[in-house]
Amino acid sequence: xxxxxxxxxVGMAASALVGASGFGNWARLAAQQSLTQDQLLQFDTFxxxxxxxxxxxxxxxxxIFFREPEINLGVGDNKGHVPHITGADFxxxxxxxxxxxxxxxxxxxxxxxxxxxxxxxxxxxxxxxVVNSIRAERPDALLLDGGDTWHGSYTCYHTQGxxxxxxxxxxxxxxxxxxxxxxLGTERVRELVEGLPFAxxxxxxxxxxxxxxxxDFKPYQFxxxxxxxxxxxxxxxxxxxxxxxGWMFPEYSFGIRDQRMQEVVDEVRAEGAELVVCLSHNxxxxxxxxASRVTGIDVILTGHTHDALPEPVLIGxxxxxxxxxxxxxxxxxxxxxxxxxxxxxRHKLIPIFSDVITPDAEVAALIDEQRAxxxxxxxxxxxxxxxxxYRRGNFNGTWDDxxxxxxxxxxxADIAMSPGVRWGPSILPGQDITREDIHNVTSxxxxxxxxxxxxxxxxxxxxxxxxDNLFNPDPYYQQGGDMVRVGGLGYRIDVSKPMGQRxxxxxxxxxxxxxxxxxxxxxxxxxxxxxxxxxxxxxxxVEDYIRKQGTVKVAPNTSVQVVGA
Amino acid sequence: xxxxxxxxxxxxxxxxxxxxxxxxxNAAADDxxxxxTGGAAMADAxxxxxxxxxxxxxxxxxxxxEAEGAVSIMVLAAGNPTPGVGTFTFGEMAGAHSASTRxxxxxxxxxxxxxxxxxxxxxxxxxxxxxxxGGCGG
Numbered sequence: 181x182x183x184x185x186x187x188x189x190v191g192m193a194a195s196a197l198v199g200a201s202g203f204g205n206w207a208r209l210a211a212q213q214s215l216t217q218d219q220l221l222q223f224d225t226f227x228x229x230x231x232x233x234x235x236x237x238x239x240x241x242x243x244i245f246f247r248e249p250e251i252n253l254g255v256g257d258n259k260g261h262v263p264h265i266t267g268a269d270f271x272x273x274x275x276x277x278x279x280x281x282x283x284x285x286x287x288x289x290x291x292x293x294x295x296x297x298x299x300x301x302x303x304x305x306x307x308x309x310v311v312n313s314i315r316a317e318r319p320d321a322l323l324l325d326g327g328d329t330w331h332g333s334y335t336c337y338h339t340q341g342x343x344x345x346x347x348x349x350x351x352x353x354x355x356x357x358x359x360x361x362x363x364l365g366t367e368r369v370r371e372l373v374e375g376l377p378f379a380x381x382x383x384x385x386x387x388x389x390x391x392x393x394x395x396d397f398k399p400y401q402f403x404x405x406x407x408x409x410x411x412x413x414x415x416x417x418x419x420x421x422x423x424x425x426g427w428m429f430p431e432y433s434f435g436i437r438d439q440r441m442q443e444v445v446d447e448v449r450a451e452g453a454e455l456v457v458c459l460s461h462n463x464x465x466x467x468x469x470x471a472s473r474v475t476g477i478d479v480i481l482t483g484h485t486h487d488a489l490p491e492p493v494l495i496g497x498x499x500x501x502x503x504x505x506x507x508x509x510x511x512x513x514x515x516x517x518x519x520x521x522x523x524x525x526r527h528k529l530i531p532i533f534s535d536v537i538t539p540d541a542e543v544a545a546l547i548d549e550q551r552a553x554x555x556x557x558x559x560x561x562x563x564x565x566x567x568x569x570y571r572r573g574n575f576n577g578t579w580d581d582x583x584x585x586x587x588x589x590x591x592x593a594d595i596a597m598s599p600g601v602r603w604g605p606s607i608l609p610g611q612d613i614t615r616e617d618i619h620n621v622t623s624x625x626x627x628x629x630x631x632x633x634x635x636x637x638x639x640x641x642x643x644x645x646x647x648d649n650l651f652n653p654d655p656y657y658q659q660g661g662d663m664v665r666v667g668g669l670g671y672r673i674d675v676s677k678p679m680g681q682r683x684x685x686x687x688x689x690x691x692x693x694x695x696x697x698x699x700x701x702x703x704x705x706x707x708x709x710x711x712x713x714x715x716x717x718x719x720x721x722v723e724d725y726i727r728k729q730g731t732v733k734v735a736p737n738t739s740v741q742v743v744g745a
Numbered sequence: 746x747x748x749x750x751x752x753x754x755x756x757x758x759x760x761x762x763x764x765x766x767x768x769x770x771n772a773a774a775d776d777x778x779x780x781x782t783g784g785a786a787m788a789d790a791x792x793x794x795x796x797x798x799x800x801x802x803x804x805x806x807x808x809x810x811e812a813e814g815a816v817s818i819m820v821l822a823a824g825n826p827t828p829g830v831g832t833f834t835f836g837e838m839a840g841a842h843s844a845s846t847r848x849x850x851x852x853x854x855x856x857x858x859x860x861x862x863x864x865x866x867x868x869x870x871x872x873x874x875x876x877x878x879g880g881c882g883g
Contacts, residue, residue, distance in 0.1 A: 391807045391845070421801040422877060433807075435797045645878045656798045657875055679853075 215281055217537050221313050226526040227516030228406035229455060230318040232311055235326025235483035236505035236603070238360075239336035239344045240620070241547045243300035243534035244605035246506045247570040248488070250288045253675055253745045256653030258465050263487035263502060274490050285508065285531040286488055292568050292608055298533060302507030304347050305539035305547055306532045310510050311351055312540060318514075320405045323353045324412060326483030326503070327461045330372070331360035332603050334619035335554050340368050343550035345376075350543050355379040355401050359417035359461045359484060362429045363625045369429065370396060381414020381459060383444045388433040399444050408455055408517045411448035413477075415441065415460040415470075417484055419659045423649075425626050427711040436466065436656055438473050445476040454520045457481065463660035464502055471495035478522045479513065484660045486572070486602045490529050499525065506605060508532055558616040563726040566733040569607040571621060574650065574662050575673075575742060578734040579604055579621050583718070584667025585734070586725035587704040591631045591715075594688060595639070595669045597705035600646065600662035613726055615719075622706070622719045629706045629715040637697035640683055643671060648679040669695070669739070676744030689739060774821050774828040774857070781819045781832070781859055782867045791868030792818065792860035803850045803876035811843035812860035812868060818844065819861075823871075824854025852876050 254264025265273055267287050276282045284294035285301065314321050329348060330341030341364055355378055362369055373380045373396060383399035386392060393399060400413040418436040420429070445456055458477050460467050463484040471480055472495055480500045488504030492513075503511040510530045516523045551558060571577040580598040587596035604621035607613055634642075642664065649659040663673075672685040686695035695701075706718035726732055792812035800806045810818045810833070820830040833844040848856070857871045 388801075419799060422799055426801060433801055435801070439795065642878060648875075649877065654798075659799070 215533065215536050217309075220530060220533065220536060221310060223314075223317070223512060223514070223528055224526070225317050226514035227524065229408050229410065229515040229517055230314060230321035231457065231479065231481070231511075231513040231515070232314055232321050232323045233326065233481040233501055233503045233511040233513065234307060234323075234507070234509075235461075235481070235503050236328040236486055237304070237325075237344070237507050238328055238332030238505065238603040239330065239341075239623075240302055240333065240506045240605065241304045241335075241344065241347055241550070243303035243306070243532075244506055244620070245291075245295050245300055245608060246302070246508055247291045247568070247572060247606045248286060248288050249572040249574070251574045251742070253574055253651070253742075254465070255651045255675060256655075258468070258655065262489055262493060263464050263485065276490075281533065282490070282531065285533075286490065291570070291606070295606075295608055299535040301534055302532050303534045303539060304351070304507060305541075305544035306534050306537040307507055307510055308351050308540035308543040309537050310530055310532065314512055318406075322355075322403060322405060322410070322412070322457075323351060324457070324459045324481055325353045325356040326459055326481055327356060327358045327416065328360045328483065328505075328603070329356065331363065332620065332623055334558055334616050334623060335551055337619065337623045337625070338554060339550070340364055341372055345372055346550060347543065347546055349377060350546050353378050354403065355381050355412050355414065355459060357381050357414040357416050357459050357461050357483075358385075358397075359420065360424070360624075362420055362432065363424050364428075365625070366429045366431050373397070379412070379414075381412065382416035383413050383440060384418060384434055384437045385414075385416050386433040386435070386437075388431055391433065393440075394432060400448055402448070402451070402453070406517075409452050410455045410457060411451075411453035412457045412459055413441070413444055413448065415458055415462055417461040417660075418466070423659045423661060423709075425709040425711065428625065436462065436470065438470050441470065442474045442476075445474060449476055455479075455515065455517045455522060460484075463655070463658065464500070465655035465658060466660070467500055468493070468495055469655045471498040471500060479515070479525075481511070488529060492525075492527050499527075501527065503529065505603065558614065560615045561612045562615055562618065562723050563613045563729055564731045565607045565609055565611050565613055566731050568609055569613075569732070569734070571604040571606075572602060572662075574600075575740045576665050576737045578737075579606075580665035581667065581734045581737050582726075582732060583622070583706075583722055584665060586722045587629060587706070587718075588667050590721045590725050591629060591704035592702070593631060593668070593704035594690065594701045595634075595703045596667035597642075597703060598665040598667070599707040600650070600664050601707075602660075602662060613732065615723065618719050618722050618726070622722060624707060626708065626713065627706055627718045628708070628713045629704060629718045629721050630708055630713050631702065631704045631715060633700045634703045635697065636686065636695040636699050636701065639669070639695060639701065639703070640686060640697065643673075643683045643686075644680055647673060647675075647682045651675045651682065652679070666739075670741075671739075672741040672743065674744040675742065685741070687739075771824070771828065774823040777819070777821055777829055778857070778859060781861070785865075785867050787859060787867040787869035789869065791862065792858050792870045794856065794858040794870040794872050796856050796872040796874050798873075799875045799877055800850060803852070805847045806850055806856075806874060807845065807847050808856060809843060809845035810858045810860075810870075811841075812858075812862070813842055814863055815842045815860040816863055817861045818842075819859045820846075820848070821857040821859075822848055822850055822854060823857055825849075825851050850874060850876055
């Protein structure tokens with residue numbers, strides 16, 4: 181007799197095979213100039229249930245360039261494990277050839293050259309084609325959106341999320357969970373959620389006043405697919421009011437609440453769920469820990485930390501699927517559920533190469549319709565990039581170096597700070613920088629660029645505090661962003677140390693002097709979570725700066741020294 | 746846009762009254778524990794303390810405690826200048842041995858719950874609650 185665990189491991193092997201046939205071939209196929217839509221979508225339909233997962237689109241309706249991180253350090257038990265493996269090590273782990281299409285999609289090296297070869301990725305019209313293709317093979321496949329959908333572009337900001345809602349509705353999702361959506365404010369979130377033709381889920385979304393599950397979001401939704409009773413449980417981003425401005429949605433409380441998750445899993449199992457899927461915005465390491473503490477979840481569709489993994493990760497009897505960000509990937513997970521339990525699965529992380537996958541005409545027209553009223557504003561060229569502009573990475577990216585330069589120059593500051601968010605597409609050297617491009621890396625409902633004074637001691641407190649959000653060895657204390665990016669300030673960080681001891685050698689770059697704890701410095705930054713923050717919008721500050729520069733060149737940043745990794 | 750010095754100081758992250766350095770358990774907490782238990786040993790199991798890993802608002806942190814068969818449960822915020830939060834007592838007819846409240850935390854610290862059982866034994870649970878500046882979510 182074969183145990184369930186054996187079945188899952190057979191499933192893993194089968195998955196790896198599918199991964200190999202999909203991934204290993206791309207390099208060869210691309211070399212032969214024969215990367216085709218059929219090959220990208222090739223999948224031997226398996227079992228009786230299909231899940232389609234997309235997450236962290238950040239309102240990127242059109243194809244983009246998006247460079248994956250070079251530095252993504254894991255700490256504690258997660259050190260050296262995916263997703264904390266990048267570049268050549270990542271390619272070696274998954275058998276990906278240098279210079280291949282999958283190397284371009286999943287790692288950072290030679291990004292500029294590979295981007296020119298393989299082109300942009302994503303686009304919701306291409307995603308629609310992939311979803312339709314899967315539905316052609318499995319008409320009752322579930323499409324699940326992991327959130328961070330209604331945020332991150334010029335048009336999303338100006339329509340308060342309506343453009344993305346309109347486009348996503350055309351893809352007909354079955355359920356969704358949330359994070360940045362809440363930064364639209366309670367009133368707008370309620371308005372949009374009430375109009376959704378699918379389930380808005382969050383078992384951890386609570387009423388802040390009564391500390392009880394919110395009535396505005398269901399904890400889970402049941403589906404009957406392929407003769408299987410499926411429960412999809414939502415898990416919204418746990419640290420909403422901490423990582424984002426809580427004053428914009430004071431009615432809600434969040435938190436990881438893994439005891440609550442266990443109660444909900446037990447409840448759906450008691451109601452006859454044969455397959456339990458958690459649609460999560462916890463972040464990968466938090467989901468790994470939650471999977472080790474909550475029993476009875478078959479599949480966690482992870483989100484928030486923007487990791488793209490070609491194979492599932494197995495924790496106990498739970499499989500974790502990581503589907504990337506910005507529309508670059510769609511995951512397909514086929515499951516064999518029999519006799520009330522998961523017997524095996526097959527998985528593929530489908531890369532959305534925009535030049536290979538034909539756009540769905542209907543959705544393409546719908547996207548253009550959303551953008552039409554803003555076309556002139558979006559397309560205005562502000563300057564040109566001389567350097568590759570990217571954001572992802574634990575410590576700094578050229579986009580944030582540019583934003584910090586803009587803040588220091590335009591706001592006459594000693595030091596600049598830019599939040600360590602993980603969204604924001606890349607711009608290739610030689611490419612025009614349009615207004616849309618600037619908004620893609622800065623758009624938010626609290627984008628005011630503040631200018632204030634801080635003591636050296638408080639600057640240290642900020643770096644230590646944010647550092648602990650990223651490098652606390654217990655994932656439950658991590659908020660899932662990257663390190664705050666700084667301009668005009670150098671420092672050394674030992675990621676292996678506890679909070680309060682990680683940061684040292686803080687230096688004011690313009691003088692080369694050590695930061696004096698008692699001295700006051702002029703600091704410019706943006707994305708403060710505090711109510712009443714005043715200043716010009718960050719995108720206007722950056723636009724003014726780029727316009728003056730004409731061609732933007734960003735020097736390599738060597739001011740952060742990282743040790744203990 | 747121009748700012749006066751007074752304006753800028755009032756802005757954004759300049760609202761720095763929030764202290765975020767970790768607070769250590771102080772002698773007052775140890776004294777309170779000793780007074781409650783009389784120095785008796787405390788079991789690791791038997792009391793459940795539910796608290797957020799990171800407080801959404803350090804000024805009002807929801808916590809709950811539960812200990813089947815307890816006659817009383819003492820709650821301490823070990824890093825507060827005055828650690829005592831309260832002691833919940835349960836009579837013989839109590840249907841449930843649980844309580845919920847909201848507490849104020851001066852900074853990142855351990856919250857401690859100690860249950861006194863009907864047989865005179867004690868059980869302890871503690872949970873580290875982080876109070877953070879936040880503001881950099883991915």
